[in-house]
Amino acid sequence: MPAEPPIEVPSRLSEAYALLAAGPIVPIAGGTDIMVRITGELGPLPERMLDLSRLDALEGVALELGTLVLGARTTYTEIRRSALCREHLPALVGAAATVGAVQIQNRGTLGGNIATASPAGDTLPVLLATDAEIVVGSHRGERIVPAVAFFPAYRRTALAPDELILRVRIPLLTGREVRFRKVGTRRAQAISKVVMAVSWRSHGKTAGWSDVRVALGSVAATPIRAAGAEAVLEGARPTPETADAAAEALAAELRPIDDVRSTAEYRRVVSARILHRIVRDAGSW
Ligand SMILES: Cc1cc2nc3c(=O)[nH]c(=O)nc-3n(C[C@H](O)[C@H](O)[C@H](O)COP(=O)(O)OP(=O)(O)OC[C@H]3O[C@@H](n4cnc5c(N)ncnc54)[C@H](O)[C@@H]3O)c2cc1C
Known part of the structure; x- marks a missing residue:
């Protein structure tokens, strides 16, 4: 294993900024991602590291x-x-x-x-x-x-x-609800196959939802918002028809990939089902 890179440990933000400006230097916080790379097997080691542990501002x-x-x-x-x-x-x-x-x-x-x-x-x-x-x-x-x-x-x-x-x-918006769901292989130590957060503002039982956001991870190269599903849910009430239409829209707009953790088809189907269930739970039917 190669020698660990030297570590700077600033206690003030201004010192950290100066070190970063003089770079190259790589920040380290909890180290749970970056320490995996410290063996040098996954790519070159950072030349220097910037320990953030004494920066109270963070x-x-x-x-x-x-x-x-x-x-x-x-x-x-x-x-x-x-x-x-x-x-x-x-x-x-x-x-x-x-x-x-x-x-x-x-x-x-x-x-x-x-x-x-x-x-x-x-x-x-x-x-x-x-x-x-x-x-x-x-x-x-x-x-x-x-x-x-x-x-x-x-x-x-x-x-x-x-x-x-x-x-x-x-x-924090008045009347906003936020739901989170993750699907992985196990209950712990599992990278997501699909991860989703949905938010909306509700204005009483008879009014439609507003400010709807449907966000997903593990189904694209970056975390994404699902505009098609959001459009279906915006202004709608959480009825069975809404849930069907939103799930269908989501399945149609996602373009996930096959990889070691899951298949594209599984991700598409499961994402749609998660959204369907979130709408169903919100509508209590
Ligand atoms: C066994 C294991 C299981 C894991 N499970 C999950 C999981 O289930 N879900 C999940 O999402 N992640 C998971 N991770 C990944 C990891 O734990 C998270 O991404 C974690 O939040 C990384 O935070 P950290 O403080 O440890 O980052 P570090 O390893 O310290 O840094 C990670 C990267 O962020 C940069 N960085 C850190 N802080 C800052 C900052 N303030 N400003 C600029 N750059 C910064 C570093 O330079 C580095 O590039 C797992 C990792 C391991 C090893």
């Missing part, structure tokens, strides 16, 4: 004027234990509970899941379905990237090489 979960704000270094365990997350966004708690197993949840971070940009990243559909914003920073200052624009291509992000993910901002 920590904490808070509620700010109707927005849930999560520091990039928030671990899955912290999400699961957070009273704010449990009260305001149980779907994210549900997603965190499906990642790896306890060991990974104790180390792995939300920022690491976003920066890794795996199409199977379990929190990513929740971020897309809730119109989350990713706040990134560098020596040039901070900027906000909508989650839906953060993953332009397979395992690519909107991050510049000298930028860090600082925090995630999730607006």
Whole structure:
């Protein structure tokens, strides 16, 4: 095994930004993704690494004027234990509970899941379905990237090489419901075959849904929104006809691939069934 690369451990954001500007240097948060690469067998090792563990600015979960704000270094365990997350966004708690197993949840971070940009990243559909914003920073200052624009291509992000993910901002809308489902081979340590988050605003039993978002992972090169299914659900009530039409639209618009974890056909059928069931449960029929 090759020698580990040298690690810088800044305690202030300005120091981290200066190190990134002088690059090349690769951030490490929980290390659950990057340590898999440290053997050098999966590609060249980073020349230097930037340990984020002392950057307090990347920590904490808070509620700010109707927005849930999560520091990039928030671990899955912290999400699961957070009273704010449990009260305001149980779907994210549900997603965190499906990642790896306890060991990974104790180390792995939300920022690491976003920066890794795996199409199977379990929190990513929740971020897309809730119109989350990713706040990134560098020596040039901070900027906000909508989650839906953060993953332009397979395992690519909107991050510049000298930028860090600082925090995630999730607006909490009145009357919004968010549901999360993951299908994998096992209950733990399973990479998703299909992962989905659906959100909508409901305005009483007789009114149709609004602001519908259907977001999926593991069915394309990036996490995606399903515009066809969203169009069917927007303005509709959760009736059996709506569920059928939404599931049909979703199956028609998805173009998943066959790979080691699943087949394209399985992913298409299961995605449609998950959406059908979410609508059915919402309609209580
Ligand atoms: C056994 C095992 C099981 C797993 N199971 C799942 C699973 O079920 N679902 C799932 O989604 N993932 C899973 N993963 C993947 C991984 O645990 C998650 O993606 C995790 O969130 C990564 O976070 P981390 O803090 O460990 O990232 P790290 O490994 O520290 O970093 C990952 C990448 O993100 C970059 N990075 C980290 N933080 C920042 C930041 N703040 N700003 C900019 N770049 C940053 C790093 O440079 C690196 O490129 C699993 C991994 C293992 C080893």
